[in-house]
Amino acid sequence: MKVAATGLLLLMAAVFLVSRQFEAAYSWVGYVKAFAEAAMVGGLADWFAVTALFRHPLGLPIPHTAIIPRNKDRIGEALANFLKENFLIAPVVARRMRNIDLAGAAGRFLQAPQGEENRIRQGASRLIADLFESLDQERLGGLVKAAISARVRKMEMSPLLGHALASAINEDRHVPMLEAAIRWTARALDANEGLIRDMVHKRANWVLKLAGLDAKLADAIVDGLRKLSADMHTDPAHPVRIKIEEALAQLANDLQTKPETRARVEAIKLELLDNRSVSLWLDTLWERGREAMIRAARNPDAAMAGKLGEVLQSMGHSLEQDARLKSAINMFARRAVSGMAASYGGSIVKLVSETVRRWDAQTITNRLETTVGRDLQYIRINGTLVGGLVGLALHAVDAI
Known part of the structure; x- marks a missing residue:
């Protein structure tokens, strides 16, 4: 030209x-x-x-x-002031955000399996995976473990455990666990029959040994224990099972109401948190979770195709169809962005003017x-x- x-x-x-x-x-x-x-x-x-x-x-x-x-410095100042007065003040941002449906857009994004949204999701997934791999594994794991530990220390576990146990008993969800414990007891008895017989033999006096009654006594004990475990397994109304269930119900009540029991549970909780083995278990748990998140992020299509995908798609449907939820999220987003503009608008304006000034x-x-x-x-x-x-x-x- x-x-x-x-x-x-x-x-x-x-x-x-x-x-x-x-x-x-x-x-x-x-x-x-x-x-x-x-x-x-x-x-x-x-x-x-x-x-x-x-x-x-x-x-x-x-x-x-x-x-x-x-006049480049004055141009930079004028440009920065123009941005501040027309874009980066809270009332202007709130007015512009009023016409933006972020919740609906997020809902459509979560529901869309293909198309542009899928490419965006893949790019975001790669970014998340790279971020998790680049962070200091030990330091980040320590932060996560410290956060979990601090949260658990502040939380009183006894009422939660008591409520969970009471709910399980009321809905008979404790029965499979009780029957599993009975089966385990029977297997443990079979595996340690020799130990029981040896204990009876060692504790019997010389008269019983001389008469050969120690072997008969051991047989009676083993047979009695086997019959007890078999009867408990087949009879839901067995007196021992009823006693165990009553004890569990009493434990659920004590966990929620009895100060001594609650204090004992809190002491056990603190001992477990300070235990080295528990700390190593949390490290292993975090590392497995981190590896699972990286695998899911590296293959977002596979993650979206499983249970996680069903949950996210359900969330997307709720975000798009639930008017009350959509309104609440949009209002939160509008207030958050307006607050950011009010708090950081001056810094953005300063960045623009200083950038132009450095040119x-x-x-x-x-x-x-x-x-x-x-x-x-x-x-x-x-x-x-x-x-x-x-x-x-x-x-x-x-x-x-």
Whole structure:
């Protein structure tokens, strides 16, 4: 565009010079000369104006030229203030956020299995995986473990355990665990039959040993224990089972109401948290969870296809269809973004102004000229043509 604008100016100069040679011979050439002369004036004037914005014309230090390089700091301040007053104040942000349905967009995003949302999800998943892999594993694990430990220390576990046990008993969810314990007892009895017989033999006196009654006593004990475990397994109304269930119900009540039991549970909890083995178990738990999150993030399609995907899609459906939930989330987002604008808008404005201030004059001149320079060259072309038309009009009036 610079070449076009400058070429048009040079063309007008050539037309002017040629028309001077033939003006005396042909009267109509005067109109051509007037057009070319005025076009040169208009083109030169607009060339000077456009050039003066970015640099000194012909390198001459003419006053009020090179306007942008001399005023770049003021331009940065003006741009920053424009952003602050029109975009980064809480009322403006809240007004613009009022028309944005973030909850609905999030719901559609979670429900969409394919398309652009899927590509965004894959990019976000890779970012999350890279982030988890780049963080210090031991330090991050220590933070997570400390957070879990602090939370558990503040939480009173006894009422929760008591309530959970009472609910399990009321809904008969304790029965499978009780039957499993009975089966385990039977297997333990079979596995340790020799130990029981050896204990009976060692504790029997010499009279029983001499009469061979220690072996019969051991047989009776083993058989009795086997019969007890079998009867407990087959008879839900067995007295021992009833006693165990009563003891469990009493334990559930004591965990919720009895101060001594609650204090004992809290002491056990603190001992477990301070135990080295529990600390190692938490480390292992965190590492497995971290590896699972990385695997899921590396393969978001597989994660979205399983139970996690069903949960997320259900959440997306609720976000999109539940008007009350959508309104609450949008209101929270609007308040959060408005609060961020109020708290950090000044910092963003300061960042803009300081960035522009750090640019050297040549950098900001080149960037602005690259952005708007094409339109400015059109101004030069238009000035040349408009100047020529004005000159032609004046010459016609003078000729009359």
